[in-house]
Amino acid sequence: MKNVKDFFASHKKISFVATVSAALLTGVANGLFGGGGGMLAVPAYTVLQGMETKKAHATAVAAILPLSAISAVIYIIGGNFNPSFGYYVCGAVIIGGIAGSFILKKISSQLLEFVFYGVMLAAGIRMLTK
Amino acid sequence: MTHSVIFYILAGLAGGIMGGMGLGGGTLLIPMLTVFLDVSGKQAAAINLISFIPMSIVACVIHAKNKLLDVKKALMIAIPAAATCAASSFFAQRAPQEVLSKGFAIFLIVLAVIMLISRAVAAYNSLCKKLAAYPLFPRPDAQ
Numbered sequence: 001m002k003n004v005k006d007f008f009a010s011h012k013k014i015s016f017v018a019t020v021s022a023a024l025l026t027g028v029a030n031g032l033f034g035g036g037g038g039m040l041a042v043p044a045y046t047v048l049q050g051m052e053t054k055k056a057h058a059t060a061v062a063a064i065l066p067l068s069a070i071s072a073v074i075y076i077i078g079g080n081f082n083p084s085f086g087y088y089v090c091g092a093v094i095i096g097g098i099a100g101s102f103i104l105k106k107i108s109s110q111l112l113e114f115v116f117y118g119v120m121l122a123a124g125i126r127m128l129t130k
Numbered sequence: 131m132t133h134s135v136i137f138y139i140l141a142g143l144a145g146g147i148m149g150g151m152g153l154g155g156g157t158l159l160i161p162m163l164t165v166f167l168d169v170s171g172k173q174a175a176a177i178n179l180i181s182f183i184p185m186s187i188v189a190c191v192i193h194a195k196n197k198l199l200d201v202k203k204a205l206m207i208a209i210p211a212a213a214t215c216a217a218s219s220f221f222a223q224r225a226p227q228e229v230l231s232k233g234f235a236i237f238l239i240v241l242a243v244i245m246l247i248s249r250a251v252a253a254y255n256s257l258c259k260k261l262a263a264y265p266l267f268p269r270p271d272a273q
Contacts, residue, residue, distance in 0.1 A: 020210045027211030031218030032225075033234040034175020035156025035182075039241050041207050049203060058193035059200045063207040065186045067215040068179045074216065075176035078223035082173045086180070088135055089142040093159065093181035096146020101189070103151070110253065116153050117245045123161035124238030127231055130165065 009050050019048045023063075030067045034075065037064045133167050141167060142181070149185065156182065157238060164231065171231045172222065 008015035022044035030037035038060050045056035075081065141162045149155020156178040163174035193199045222230060 016206075019206055023207040023210040024214045026207060027214030027216075028218045029237065030179075030211070031215040031220075032222050032230060033160065033237065034172070034222075035160055035178045036154065036234075036237060036241075037211070037215075038154050039157060041211075044207065045203065049206075051200065051203070055198050055200060058189070058196075058198035059204045060207075061186045061189050061193065062199055062201070062204040063211065065183065065190060066208050067211050068182045068186070070212060070216050071219040072176065072179040072183060074219035074223065075172065075179060078172070080170075080172040080176040080223070081180065082169070082176075085135070085138045085167075085169070086173070086177050088138045089159075089163070089177045090181040092139040092142025093146035093149070093155065093177075094185055096143040096148075097150035097155070097181075097185040098146075098188075099143075100147035100150020100155075103147070110249070112151070113153070113249055114246070116148065116158070117242045117249065120157060120238050121242035121246065123158065123165065124235045124242060126165050127161055127235035128239070130231075 004047060005050050008048050015048045019044050022048065026064070027067060030064065031071050031074075034071060037067060137167055138163075142177075145178070146181070146185070149182070157241075160234070161238070171227050171234065175222070 008018070022040055026037040026040045026044070029035075029040060041060040041063055042053075042056050045051040045059055046053060049056075051059065141159065145155040145159025145162060147155075148158050159178050160171070160174045163169040163177065164171050169177075190199065
């Protein structure tokens with residue numbers, strides 16, 4: 001991985017083109033699926049742009065904020081916001097988000113990542129076979 | 131609404147905690163809502179998109195204060211992505227749900243497999259380093 005990062009660090013034009021390509025895919029994921037753009041933007045920042053993980057996460061959030069705003073408006077106009085449960089879930093997500101950012105440092109992140117990606121894999125398979 | 135309110139709140143809390151921890155909450159919130167609570171994919175997507183906005187505004191303010199935010203690099207992704215994001219959002223409103231769901235499932239599987247492999251390699255490497263520190267496990271390349 002270090003060699004890959006070194007390559008992109010010394011080839012600015014290639015890393016720029018690769019980052020813009022990753023950006024186009026980030027937009028597609030955000031628009032089609034309503035999420036998951038960060039899963040592409042963060043590695044684009046760390047691998048292609050050589051940013052450290054914390055900075056990459058912070059910058060990815062800022063990059064995806066306008067995308068989510070665009071998509072949210074289009075989804076609401078498209079009639080896909082269901083207010084009967086939408087308000088409850090949105091409220092809970094915001095409260096959970098605040099809690100999550102506080103407990104971030106207290107749990108072993110390596111184990112957590114394994115669990116998270118394991119669940120993600122299971123969810124993907126479940127959705128594919130449903 | 132086909133389930134008790136408490137389940138929607140629990141799903142939201144779980145997704146929010148994951149998101150707040152920087153693990154990509156939406157990638158779990160959407161499957162939780164669709165698989166367990168029978169919410170349609172597009173409705174789950176809308177919820178995820180809307181709830182991301184206030185959370186990320188707060189996060190951006192905090193990150194900017196801590197000087198973790200690189201505005202130039204944020205725009206480098208945000209500007210090209212905005213175009214494909216708007217186009218694919220419009221497309222998603224008309225696309226059949228089944229196609230979108232299958233696409234999302236494949237997206238999740240591919241990313242999860244890549245991430246699991248890269249994390250496994252990293253964990254193996256760090257384990258090797260730790261073991262090399264003990265004389266009981268001499269490594270041929272370690273002097």
